[in-house]
Amino acid sequence: MAIPIKYNLRNLKMRKGLTGMTALGIALTVTTAIFLMALLAGLNRAFVNTGDPLNVLVLRKGSIAELSGGFDAALFPTLRELPGIAKDSHGEPMASAELVVVIVLPRKDGTGEVNVTVRGMMPDGLEMRPGVKLVQGRWFTPGQREVVVSDSIQKRFAHANVGDTIEFGKGPWTVVGVFDAGGNAYESEIWGDVNQMASDFDRQGGYSSAYLRATDAVSADALKHRVSDDQRLKMDGLLEPEYYAKQTSSGAPIKFVGIMVAVIMAIGSSFAAMNTMYAAVAYRSREIATLRVIGFSRPSILTSFVFESVVLSLLGAAVGIVLMLPFNGMTTGTSNAVTFSEIVFSLRMTPAVIGGAVVFAVIMGLLGGIAPAWQAARRDILTALRD
Amino acid sequence: MTLAGFIVKSAFRNKRRSILTILSIGFSLLLLTLMMTIWRSFYLDKGAPESAKRVITRHKTSLANFLPLYYRDKIRTIPGVVAVVPMTWFGGKYIDDRPEHSFTQMATDPDEYLKVASDKIVPPDQVAAWQRDRAGAMVDAELAKKFGWKIGDRITLLGTIFEVNPELTIRAIYTMDPSPRILYFNEKYLEEAVPWFKGTAGFYDTRVETEKDVPEVEKAIDDMFHNAPAPTKSESEHAFRLSFIAQLGNVKAFILSICGAVVFTILLVSANTMAMSVRSRTSEVAVLKTLGFTKRRVLSLFVGESIALSVIGGILGIVAAIVFTQLLSKSPVAVGVPAGFVVTLPTVVVALFVAAVVGVLSGSIPAYNASQTSIVEGLRHIG
Numbered sequence: 001m002a003i004p005i006k007y008n009l010r011n012l013k014m015r016k017g018l019t020g021m022t023a024l025g026i027a028l029t030v031t032t033a034i035f036l037m038a039l040l041a042g043l044n045r046a047f048v049n050t051g052d053p054l055n056v057l058v059l060r061k062g063s064i065a066e067l068s069g070g071f072d073a074a075l076f077p078t079l080r081e082l083p084g085i086a087k088d089s090h091g092e093p094m095a096s097a098e099l100v101v102v103i104v105l106p107r108k109d110g111t112g113e114v115n116v117t118v119r120g121m122m123p124d125g126l127e128m129r130p131g132v133k134l135v136q137g138r139w140f141t142p143g144q145r146e147v148v149v150s151d152s153i154q155k156r157f158a159h160a161n162v163g164d165t166i167e168f169g170k171g172p173w174t175v176v177g178v179f180d181a182g183g184n185a186y187e188s189e190i191w192g193d194v195n196q197m198a199s200d201f202d203r204q205g206g207y208s209s210a211y212l213r214a215t216d217a218v219s220a221d222a223l224k225h226r227v228s229d230d231q232r233l234k235m236d237g238l239l240e241p242e243y244y245a246k247q248t249s250s251g252a253p254i255k256f257v258g259i260m261v262a263v264i265m266a267i268g269s270s271f272a273a274m275n276t277m278y279a280a281v282a283y284r285s286r287e288i289a290t291l292r293v294i295g296f297s298r299p300s301i302l303t304s305f306v307f308e309s310v311v312l313s314l315l316g317a318a319v320g321i322v323l324m325l326p327f328n329g330m331t332t333g334t335s336n337a338v339t340f341s342e343i344v345f346s347l348r349m350t351p352a353v354i355g356g357a358v359v360f361a362v363i364m365g366l367l368g369g370i371a372p373a374w375q376a377a378r379r380d381i382l383t384a385l386r387d
Numbered sequence: 388m389t390l391a392g393f394i395v396k397s398a399f400r401n402k403r404r405s406i407l408t409i410l411s412i413g414f415s416l417l418l419l420t421l422m423m424t425i426w427r428s429f430y431l432d433k434g435a436p437e438s439a440k441r442v443i444t445r446h447k448t449s450l451a452n453f454l455p456l457y458y459r460d461k462i463r464t465i466p467g468v469v470a471v472v473p474m475t476w477f478g479g480k481y482i483d484d485r486p487e488h489s490f491t492q493m494a495t496d497p498d499e500y501l502k503v504a505s506d507k508i509v510p511p512d513q514v515a516a517w518q519r520d521r522a523g524a525m526v527d528a529e530l531a532k533k534f535g536w537k538i539g540d541r542i543t544l545l546g547t548i549f550e551v552n553p554e555l556t557i558r559a560i561y562t563m564d565p566s567p568r569i570l571y572f573n574e575k576y577l578e579e580a581v582p583w584f585k586g587t588a589g590f591y592d593t594r595v596e597t598e599k600d601v602p603e604v605e606k607a608i609d610d611m612f613h614n615a616p617a618p619t620k621s622e623s624e625h626a627f628r629l630s631f632i633a634q635l636g637n638v639k640a641f642i643l644s645i646c647g648a649v650v651f652t653i654l655l656v657s658a659n660t661m662a663m664s665v666r667s668r669t670s671e672v673a674v675l676k677t678l679g680f681t682k683r684r685v686l687s688l689f690v691g692e693s694i695a696l697s698v699i700g701g702i703l704g705i706v707a708a709i710v711f712t713q714l715l716s717k718s719p720v721a722v723g724v725p726a727g728f729v730v731t732l733p734t735v736v737v738a739l740f741v742a743a744v745v746g747v748l749s750g751s752i753p754a755y756n757a758s759q760t761s762i763v764e765g766l767r768h769i770g
Contacts, residue, residue: 018659025655028648035644064547067451070583102449113630115449168448201452202616252486257425261418261645265652268414272656275407279663 002300003291008308011280012315019312022276026316026364027323029262029269030357034324036258037353042183042345043254047247050184051240054086055128056223058210061234064246066100066209067117073097073205075233082226084219085212088124094213096125099197101208103168103190105157116153118168118190120197121211128213132186137162137177140192147192148177152346166190169200183346185244211240266364273368277309281376288376289384302377309369310362317361321354390684394691401664405696408660412700412742413707415653420708420730420738422646428728429632430639437506439598443627444608445590447618450476453587454617462593465607467600470502473574473588479544479553481534490530491567492544494574495592497525503594506563513538513559521573523558529566531557544570551580593621650741653697658749661693665753672757673765685758686751693750694743701742705735 012019051057058079060071080095088094099120104113119125123142126132140146147166154160165172173192181187198204212227214220220239227237281288288301328349399405444462446452453475462471477492497518501507509525516538517523526536536542540557555572578585595604605621612619622630665672672685680688709730716728 017662021655021659021662025652025659028652028655032645032648060550062545062547062550102451104447104449115451260421264414264418264421265649268411268418268656269652271407271411271414272652272659275404275411275656275660275663278403278407 003296003304005307008304008311011284011308012312015280015283018276018279019315022273023312023316023319025272026269026313026361027319029265029364030317030320030361031323032265033262033360034320034349034353034357035327035347036254036262037356038324038328038347038349040255040258041350041353042348045183045348046185046187046345047244048241049182050186050244051242052129052131053217053239053241054214054220055240056212056214056220056227056237057240057243058212058227058235058237061236063236066098067102070206070208071210071235073207075235076207076210078232079210079212079227079235082212082223082230084214084223084226086215088127088213092124094124094128096122096128096211097194097207097209098122098125098211099194099201099203099208101197101201101203105153105160105166108156108158114157116157116190117188118147118192118197120192120194122194124213125191125194125211128211129186131184132179132181135178135180137175139177141176142193143196144193145171145173145196146176147173147190148179149175149190150187151178151180152187153190154178169197171200185247187345212237262360266360270364270367273309273313273364274371276312277305277369277372278375280308281305281372285376285379285384288379289381292381293385298377302373305373305376306366306369309373310365313361313365313368314358316364317358320361321349321357324349390688390691394688394695397668397688398692398695401667404660404663408657408696409700409703411656412653412697412745413703415649415656416701416704416738416742417707417711418704419646419649419741420705420734421711422642422649423734423737424708424712424728424730426639426642427731427734430629436598437504438624440595440601441503441624442593442595442601442604442608442621443590443624444593444619444621445627447620450590452617453584453589454591454619456586456588458612458617458619459588459591461611462591462608465604465611467595467597467604469594469596470499471591471593472496472500472503473590474592475574475577475584475587475589476548477544477546477553477572477577478548479546481542481544490527491569493569493571494577494589495571496575497523497571497573500525500571503592505594507561508563509559509561517558520556520558521576522553522555524555524570524572525559525561526557526570527566527568528560528562530568530570531560536560549577549581549584551577553577553580650745653700653745654749657693657697657745658752660696661689661750662753664692665689665757669757669760669765670767672760673762676762676765682758686754689754689757690747690750693754694746697742697746697749698739701739704742705730705738708738 057066058071059066063070076095076097080093085093085095101118101120102115103118105116106113126139134148135151137148140148149160149166159166160175162175162178164175166175167173179186179191181189194207198206212223214223224237224239227233227235291301292298327347330347444454444458446454456473459471459473462468472495475494477494479492480488481490482488497514501509501514513525517525524542531537534542536557538557538560542555542557544553544555546552553572553576555570555576574588593604593608595601601623605623608621609619675685675688676682712729
C-alpha cells in the first residue's frame with residue numbers, strides 16, 4: 001500500500017524553515033535555467049520564423065551572407081525573367097534586388113554604439129514580405145530619402161521615431177514609418193529605397209542579394225535550383241527560411257555558456273536537496289520504522305521519500321517561474337555572427353521553456369531524493385526504533 | 388585539544404552532510420570562478436604592454452565598410468607613429484564549415500606587419516621567406532600544431548566575402564602568448580585576385596612610440612579624415628576588443644546576475660547545513676557551557692566550522708575551475724574562447740574571500756542562537 005501523499009506534504013510543512021531554504025535554492029537555479037532557455041527561445045524565434053518559404057534568396061556563389069554578397073546589377077534583369085516567378089500587383093515579375101549595409105547607431109540608454117542592418121529594397125520587396133505589418137506612419141517612397149524602422153529599433157535607439165531623422169551614408173534620412181515583423185530577424189532592420197541607398201553608399205552597379213517570389217512551393221524549389229545551375233549567373237539560390245535557419249549559430253556562445261551554467265548550478269543544488277532529504281530521513285528514522293511496523297512496504301517508503309524530494313523541487317520550480325515572470329518579453333540584442341550586426345530578440349517564456357524548467361527541477365529532485373530514500377527504506381526496523 | 392582541532396572534528400562528525408555541503412558549495416564556487424574569469428578576460432585584461440601601444444582605425448560606420456589604401460601613407464606622417472599596416476578580415480573557410488576548422492585569416496603587409504605586432508616571435512629567416520613569397524602565409528604555432536602544418540605546406544582557403552580561394556604556402560610560424568590563432572597572408576595577393584578590393588583595406592593597425600601617444604594619435608587620425616569620403620574611428624586595441632563584446636549584448640548584467648544568483652544560493656545552502664548541524668547539537672552546546680565554555684567560545688566554534696566547510700568547498704571549486712579552463716583552452720572546439728581565459732591569482736583570492744564571507748554569514752545566525760540557549764533548556768532538548 002502506498003503512503004498517503006498528505007504525509008509528505010505535512011512533513012514539508014512541519015519543517016518550514018528547512019523546506020523554504022532548500023526550495024529557494026532550487027528556485028534560484030531554476031530561475032537561472034529559465035532565463036537562459038528563454039533567451040535561446042527568443043533567439044531561435046528571431047531566426048527560425050524569418051523568411052517566407054516562397055521567397056528565393058539569391059547570393060553570389062560562395063557567399064554565405066547578404067552583407068558579403070555583392071553581384072553585378074546587370075545580372076538582375078536575367079534573374080527577373082526566370083520562369084516560375086509570381087506576378088506582382090502591376091503584372092510584373094515579383095522580384096526585388098536589395099542592398100544590405102551595416103551602420104552604427106547609438107543606443108537610447110547611452111550604453112554604446114551598435115551595428116544595425118540597413119536594407120535597401122525595390123517596391124516589390126514590401127509586397128514579398130506580407131508578414132511584416134506597418135504599425136505607424138507609412139512605407140517609404142521610392143526615390144526619396146525615407147526609411148521605415150522596426151518597432152524594436154524604434155524602442156532601442158535614439159532618434160528613431162516617425163518624423164525624426166537618422167544620419168547615415170551621405171546625410172540625413174527621414175523616418176516615415178514603423179513596422180512590426182513579429183519578432184523575427186527583420187525586427188533588427190531599417191528599410192529604405194535600394195537606389196537611394198546605393199548612391200549613398202557608392203554601391204551603384206551592384207546589389208547584395210536578390211529576392212524572387214515563386215508562385216508555389218514546388219516552383220520555389222525549382223527556381224532555387226534554376227538559379228544555382230545557371231552558368232551565366234554564378235549565383236546560388238536558397239529558400240529564405242533556409243538562409244535564416246543557418247544564422248542560428250549566432251546563439252552558440254550563449255548556448256554554450258547557458259548549458260554550462262545551468263548544469264553546474266543544478267549539480268550544486270542537487271547536493272543541497274540531498275542534504276535536506278538526508279536530514280529529513282535522519283530526523284524521522286523512528287517514524288519510518290513505525291511505518292514499516294504498521295505494514296508499509298520498503299518500496300512504498302522509497303517512493304514516498306523520492307516523491308517528497310520531487311515535491312520540494314517542484315515547489316522551487318514554481319517559485320523560480322514566478323520570479324522570472326516579470327522578465328518575460330524583455331528585449332535584448334546580440335551580435336549576429338554572420339552579418340556582424342545586432343540581432344534584436346526578446347526573452348520568451350514559451351510553454352516549452354516552462355516545461356523544460358519543470359523537468360529540470362524534477363531531475364534535481366530525483367537526484368537529491370533517491371539516495372536518502374533508499375537509505376530510509378533499507379533501515380533495520382529494530383535499530384531504528386531503538387534510536 | 389585546540390580550538391582548530393575541535394572545529395575540524397565537529398565539522399566532520401556527520402561526514403555525509405559535510406561532504407554534500409562542501410560539494411554543493413564547491414560547484415557554486417566553480418561557477419563563480421568561471422564567471423569572474425570571463426569578466427576579467429573581457430573587461431580587466433589590458434593585454435600585453437605591446438598591445439597598449441597599438442591603435443586600430445576603422446571606417447566610422449562599421450568594420451564592414453572598407454577604407455582607401457592611401458590612408459596608410461597619411462597616417463604614417465602623424466608624429467608618434469612608428470609603423471602602420473592595412474588589415475583585412477578575409478573571413479574564409481578552411482576545408483569546410485565545421486567549427487573546429489574555423490580560425491581567423493587576415494590579409495596584411497608582411498614587410499611591416501611585425502614592426503606593428505612586435506609581440507609575435509618569429510625566426511628572422513622565416514620572416515624573410517614570408518616577405519619574399521607573395522602567396523606565403525604566417526601562421527600561429529598552436530594553429531599549426533592543431534592542423535599538423537609545417538613550413539612549406541600548401542593550404543587553400545575558401546573565400547566567402549572575397550570571390551577567391553587563396554592557395555597559400557606556409558612560410559613562417561609565430562608564437563605569441565596568449566595564442567591568437569590567426570593566419571596572416573599578403574594583402575597584395577588579395578588585391579590582385581579581387582578587382583573591387585584593389586586600393587582598399589579593412590582597417591589599419593598603427594603602432595605608436597609610447598603608450599602616452601595613443602590618445603593623441605587616435606585624435607590626429609580621426610581629425611585627418613573627418614571630412615574625407617570615408618571618415619574613421621580610431622581606438623586602442625583594448626577598446627576595439629571591448630566594442631566586439633558590447634555587440635554580444637549586455638554581457639556585464641548577464642554575468643553579474645548569474646554571480647548574484649550563485650552567491651545567494653551558496654549562502655542558502657551553507658546556512659541550511661549550519662542550521663541543521665547546530666540544531667542536532669543543542670544539548671551538546673549546553674554540555675560545553677557547563678564545562679565552562681563562554682558564549683563567545685561557542686559562537687566562534689560554530690562560525691569556525693561554517694568557515695571551514697565553505698573554504699574547503701571554495702578550494703575544490705577553484706581547483707575545478709582551473710582544470711576546466713585548462714581543458715577548455717586545449718580542446719579542439721574552443722573557437723569562441725577568448726585568449727587569456729585562465730584563472731589568475733587575484734581571481735582565486737576573491738573567490739576564497741567570497742567563500743569565507745559566506746561561511747561567516749551563514750554560520751552566525753544559527754551559532755548565535757546556539758550560544759544564547761540557556762544550559763537547562765539545552766540539556767533538556769531532545770533531538
